[in-house]
Amino acid sequence: MSWTEIVIEVPLTDAENLSDALMEAGALSVSVEDADEGTPSEQPLFGEPGMEPKEAAWQRSRVVVLAEVDADHAAIVSAAAEACGVPVPPYSLRPVAAQDWVRLTQSQFDPIHIGKNIWVVPSWHDAPDANGLILELDPGLAFGTGSHPTTRLCMEWLEINVPAQQPQSLLDYGCGSGILAMVAKKLDCPTVIGVDIDPHAIDAARYNSERNHCSVDYYLPEDFSTSTSVQVFDAVVANILSGPLKLMAPMLCSRIAAGGSLTLSGVLATQADDVIAAYAQWIPLTVWAEHDGWVALSGKLKA
Missing domain, CATH: 3.30.70.120 (Alpha-Beta Plaits)
Structure with a gap:
């Protein structure tokens, strides 16, 4: 036609x-x-x-x-x-x-290299590095394919800190496609849970995790507290936006185990001080890294 x-x-x-x-x-x-x-x-x-x-x-x-x-x-x-x-x-x-519209669309999405060893690879591509941490992930409805700076920052934090800290449990709040939860699982974190307010994101995350052979449990917020025995986590990651992150400070901090870490992204560099101030009464945060005007904030709860 x-x-x-x-x-x-x-x-x-x-x-x-x-x-x-x-x-x-x-x-x-x-x-x-x-x-x-x-x-x-x-x-x-x-x-x-x-x-x-x-x-x-x-x-x-x-x-x-x-x-x-x-x-x-x-x-x-x-x-x-x-x-x-x-x-x-x-x-x-x-x-x-x-045009061959399928091929044209696919040609716009090449494998994405993140950090030292992470590759996000669409299903129509072969993995460029068979020894890398490979995530097979196609562009879709849920946020999080590794192309946005905030997602990259969180993935880079996980790549460095999950092996170093060896958390036994991790919460990905605002999990979107499940990409951060899957990275944590592939880095051998034993218990990983994802939460999102969007039912479509939960469906996408479950599908993506199954494709990538990652055992991750995903919940809507209203099902989270009643559906899992794990209530506090050694690491909590939230890649959302500064406004919601400030409102969620008491809730997110209540999910961190003593001595555990919190990492936030979705924050513009100009908003970092406001977000740090919103969390100050519970946990000290600092800018961990910055990319294209966005930052990741990270800190540890006192043991």
């Missing part, structure tokens, strides 16, 4: 409504881009996760519509404009070359 892209430039105020109307009018998909991308007028739109603006659009937005090549493109644009009560905007058409 062949496709055509309909390219329309619109002001910020029209981008969202027109995108919805285009879908109703027969578009296969719609995306919004910065029309000034690559110029001095380009506008950064997204910052820290969870802090996105209400409208995913720019002052000059480019709406890109995917449609079948033999569709009535003029009718799609006209119907959408009429539904929005705006004049029919000028647009251009550009062909979409035939």
Whole structure:
């Protein structure tokens, strides 16, 4: 099947409504881009996760519509404009070359090397180092494939500190895909538990752990306390965001065994002092490492 892209430039105020109307009018998909991308007028739109603006659009937005090549493109644009009560905007058409979309998507995800010996390898690749700590993990719905600096920081901390500290138990709070829990298990931590508020993340983590032959138990928060006999841990890791981390300080610290460690990420370098202060009454934290403006904080509870 062949496709055509309909390219329309619109002001910020029209981008969202027109995108919805285009879908109703027969578009296969719609995306919004910065029309000034690559110029001095380009506008950064997204910052820290969870802090996105209400409208995913720019002052000059480019709406890109995917449609079948033999569709009535003029009718799609006209119907959408009429539904929005705006004049029919000028647009251009550009062909979409035939692609093997599966191969194209897969080609964008190569193995990721983290720390000294960790490799995150999509299922369609061979492991570059058969002797490495290999995680077979495909991009999916749950957060955590090793590409984000916060995940990398936590994985690097685990690679260094799990062998050194030899914790008998580890809690991964906000486990996402289960990647940190699996690293801990592959580093021979005997008891590893993951917790996440998202049922889809729990399903993904269980699936990933089974694929990687890792024995990890995963729970929703409401099931955590009642479903496991392990209530405090030698190591607690949480890769979330600074806001939730500050609110969760009493709960997370209550899960650390005497002499145990806490490692936090999802924290911008500019937020480190605030997060450290939020935990100060329970545990002293310091910046363990920084990468691309993000930090990992770590500390030990008094024995």
